[in-house]
Amino acid sequence: MAEDKKYTTVSIPTPLFEKIQQKIKDTGFTSVSDYVTFVLREILAHSNDNEAFSEEDEKKVKERLKSLGYLD
Amino acid sequence: MKVMVVGLDCAAPALMFDKLKDHLPNITKMTENGIYGKLRSTDPPITIPAWMVMATGRSPGEIGLYGFRSRVGNSYTQIKIPSSKDIKFDTVWDILGKRNNRSIVVAVPPTYPPKPLPGLMISDFMTPDKDKEFTYPPGLKNEILRDFPDYQFDVKFRKPEKEKIINEIYQMSDTRFKLVEKLLKEKPWDFFFMVEIGIDRLHHAFWRYIDEDHHLYEKNDMMRNKFISYFEMVDHHIGKMIEMMDDDTVMMIVSDHGAKGMKGAFAINQWLIKEGYLKLKNEKVSPGSSLDEIDVDWANTKAWAWGGYYARIFLNIKGRESQGLIDPSKVKEEISVLKEKLKNIKGPNGEEWKTIVFEPEEKYDVVNGDRSDLFVYLDDLNWRAAGTLGYETDYLLENDTGPDDAVHDYDGIYIIYRKNKRIGKKIDSSIYRVAPTILELYNVRKRYGIKGEPMEGIEYVK
Numbered sequence: 001m002a003e004d005k006k007y008t009t010v011s012i013p014t015p016l017f018e019k020i021q022q023k024i025k026d027t028g029f030t031s032v033s034d035y036v037t038f039v040l041r042e043i044l045a046h047s048n049d050n051e052a053f054s055e056e057d058e059k060k061v062k063e064r065l066k067s068l069g070y071l072d
Numbered sequence: 073m074k075v076m077v078v079g080l081d082c083a084a085p086a087l088m089f090d091k092l093k094d095h096l097p098n099i100t101k102m103t104e105n106g107i108y109g110k111l112r113s114t115d116p117p118i119t120i121p122a123w124m125v126m127a128t129g130r131s132p133g134e135i136g137l138y139g140f141r142s143r144v145g146n147s148y149t150q151i152k153i154p155s156s157k158d159i160k161f162d163t164v165w166d167i168l169g170k171r172n173n174r175s176i177v178v179a180v181p182p183t184y185p186p187k188p189l190p191g192l193m194i195s196d197f198m199t200p201d202k203d204k205e206f207t208y209p210p211g212l213k214n215e216i217l218r219d220f221p222d223y224q225f226d227v228k229f230r231k232p233e234k235e236k237i238i239n240e241i242y243q244m245s246d247t248r249f250k251l252v253e254k255l256l257k258e259k260p261w262d263f264f265f266m267v268e269i270g271i272d273r274l275h276h277a278f279w280r281y282i283d284e285d286h287h288l289y290e291k292n293d294m295m296r297n298k299f300i301s302y303f304e305m306v307d308h309h310i311g312k313m314i315e316m317m318d319d320d321t322v323m324m325i326v327s328d329h330g331a332k333g334m335k336g337a338f339a340i341n342q343w344l345i346k347e348g349y350l351k352l353k354n355e356k357v358s359p360g361s362s363l364d365e366i367d368v369d370w371a372n373t374k375a376w377a378w379g380g381y382y383a384r385i386f387l388n389i390k391g392r393e394s395q396g397l398i399d400p401s402k403v404k405e406e407i408s409v410l411k412e413k414l415k416n417i418k419g420p421n422g423e424e425w426k427t428i429v430f431e432p433e434e435k436y437d438v439v440n441g442d443r444s445d446l447f448v449y450l451d452d453l454n455w456r457a458a459g460t461l462g463y464e465t466d467y468l469l470e471n472d473t474g475p476d477d478a479v480h481d482y483d484g485i486y487i488i489y490r491k492n493k494r495i496g497k498k499i500d501s502s503i504y505r506v507a508p509t510i511l512e513l514y515n516v517r518k519r520y521g522i523k524g525e526p527m528e529g530i531e532y533v534k
Contacts, residue, residue, distance in 0.1 A: 052158075053155060067230055068226075068276075071141055071378075071380065
């Protein structure tokens, strides 16, 4: 199936694999792969891939830097 | 071997090694048994770029950061604040990470937004606020705010409520050290690098209470004692970290620049107006206005400046700026004339100043990023530069954006200490040697091919 090609393999240490296997026992996760994918997606969702500062944040930081004397 | 780097922003040799010595038993023990000395900062000697020069071994020119703002394109007024995304070179924790070493990195400027690493990262004082993702991994943030709900990135010190501010600085630093001690105890790590910004804030806000030669010197025992007790708190935490060290751990205390009393702020754009370089459409300007708030006659302007602990001057060049005035063939000549004029600026009472002026190419082999045409240290950094204008005089004895007592000095400090080693050497060094020293202690410097040499005397520590 074409969809199968959307997956690839990454290596993780066997002890870690086993630890995860234990952890997901009796949970909604059916496989280590499902769990690992979920955790990685969660972490990536929190990372900021665009500009470092939003417009509002930049304004906030600029004001702070001004009050600290760095921007005169 | 493990290395712990404790960065004390703005820690000054005269205070740490001499004036406050009797109040700092742990730091003094480190100097007596380790290697220590002055640490020559970057040019310019400013938090950004200095900490990243320390972390990468690269010059400000290579990194392409020269302060807390960069110009967007060749615009007259648009600026950009540096972030972790501007750092294109590997830091020591990146290099060690590639060799499976886990790092704990706390508050090193600029590390917002935090980049992934094997280990933990908490971003620096330029983090917009606690709502943001300021840790890596993201979950660490909840742990920090649960255990240290009062955790602060920074304090605002330029306000009149002095007693309140000094208490806030104390609380902020004390909390950060407690957090760091908890992380060092509970999390696995091979390398540790933290920066405490509180000393810088303390110096700027309270220098007048400890420097009898300062023009604003105020004899106030309560404030002086509070200033000293802040340092005693820092020393106490360093003692706690030393207790956690085994014989195979090296602690480095470093600062990014030093401090000295501020003599005043010089309104550099007013001076440029008087010298005919900067033209305004309306001569009436209310005091404290910045260039982006007033109507500048850009088409007839030859140069303008940014203020701060040093001044950056930009020329208005045809073909580069949208309303450029100076013909590119005349730039060299204009620069050399302006340099001489700047060097001849005298003090408020006609006294000679030792003003240092240079083009970035004179200091750095490589000049990346947004560079101003001239860098100016007014009276050897004793006077800061005010970019704002509309004042009756060019010489402002207080700073233009609120009370401030201190400016930056070229020399910071360093101490290298390993438990149960008796070395006791004083050797002055340079900020460019910090990254090579760290990698040398992990025996990966030569393999990685980092520029620069480790500090002299490192063989005694290894």
